[in-house]
Amino acid sequence: MSGPTPARRTVWLAAALLLAVLAAIALWRLFARPAPPPVPVEELRLAVNAEYVGSCPVLAAHGQGYFAREGIHARLQSYSSGKASLEAVLQGQADLGTVSDIPVVLASLKNQSVVIIASIFEAERDHGIVGRLDRGVSTPASLKGKRIGVTQGTSGQFALDAFLNRQKLLPGEVTLRNYAPDQLAAALARGEVDAAAGWEPFLTAMTHAIAGKAAIFYGEDVYAGLFNVAGAGDYVRAHPATMRRVLRALIAGARFCQDEPDAARALFARASASEAARMQAAWHGYQFGVVLDQGLLLALEDEARWAIKNRLGERGDMPNFLDAVYLDGLEAVAPSAVTVIH
Known part of the structure; x- marks a missing residue:
């Protein structure tokens, strides 16, 4: 049987050459397409309590490049409490801040527009009271008549009041003294107070400041701490795209903190050996x-009743805390994480 004629071979070769040329053109068109424009980089000032474990999603989003991946150049500003972080936001020194629920309540009672874009952390055994055994503080009931250091206007004060109420102690049966969180351990060591209330890592610092003389009582049955990211209402609502990018970075950061505990703890490099x-x-x-849960609104309302009773705000009526929660961002990014009834 004879092979293909020279004419046929020429046709096949021409066809093969044409296919090769067309394939090359297609590949050239594919790879010669201009790269998509880079995501514009936006600078974001974020006030954060960098020594508090609840800030882990923010620190991870920064350290692991999740903010950068979303086109955000996050500048972290360190503060010793959520109260101080929120004050920075309200004074225009930061765009967003990490904060517990109490400062948000107090801001609302002062008619300051603050909105939470998400809760990022929850812990029960995180707040407590450290007392000096040599000052007669050995049981919760023995706090009666004692001087107690606390950072007023924070979750530490709310947890302390709830704890005292559980012991059937009236506010007038103790003497409160106001200190910044990082000053409580020294005040306790100097004997200026007989006990001090706060949260970690300051509780650990307090116990070491009076080593061998410390009694510690945790408030897990009276207060479950929520840690949030919040901003001024006008700023948050005017930057919806930015909020979505921030939330996507925080979701990745929270996942890192949950799934990579050893690497996540390394973010707190300044922690002492005992705190580590x-x-x-x-x-x-x-x-x-990263969630917005109905329980957040219930907590805000409960804390507002406490604050109104203690005359800690300018208004005596209950705010509508739906105004203090920004739902649009998380509903766009992770709708299943929003359980707020609205």
């Missing part, structure tokens, strides 16, 4: 996640 050990032991009880 405590953090490792307690890590399994921490809940990292």
Whole structure:
């Protein structure tokens, strides 16, 4: 049987050459397409309590490049409390801040527009009271008549009041003294107060400041701490695209903190050896996640009743805390994470 004629071979070769040329043109067109324009980089000033474990999603979003991936150049500003972080936001020194629920309540009662874009952390065994055994503080009931240091206007004060109420102690049966969170350990060591209320890592610092003389009472049955990211209402609502980008970065950061505990704890490089050990032991009880839960609104209302009763705000009526929660961002990014009834 004879092979293809020279004419046929020429046709096949021409066809093969044409296909090769067309394939080359197609590949050239594919790879010669201009790259998509880069995501514009936006600078964001974020006030954060960098030593508090609840800030882990923010620190991870920064350290692991999740903010950068979303086109955000995050500048972290360190503060010793959520109250101080929120004050920075309200004074225009930061765009967003990490804060517990109490400062948001107090801002609302002062008619300051603050909105939470998400809760990022929850822990029960996180607040407590450290007392000096040599001053007669050995049981919760023995706090009666004692001087107690606390950072007023924070979750530490709310947890302390709830704890005293559980012991059937009236506010007038103790003497409160106001200190910044990082000053409580020294005040306790100097004997200026008989006990001090606060949260980690300051509780650990207090116990070490009076080593061998410390009694510690945790408030897990009276207060479950929520840690949030919040901003001024006008700023948040005027930057919806930015909020979505921030939330996507925080979701990745929270996942990192939950799934990579060893690497996440390394973000707190300044922690003392004792605090690092405590953090490792307690890590399994921490809940990292980016949510807006109905429980947040219930907590804000409960805390507002407490604040109104203690005349801590300018108004005596209950605010509508739906105005203090920004739902649009998280509903766009992770709608299943929003359970607020609205």
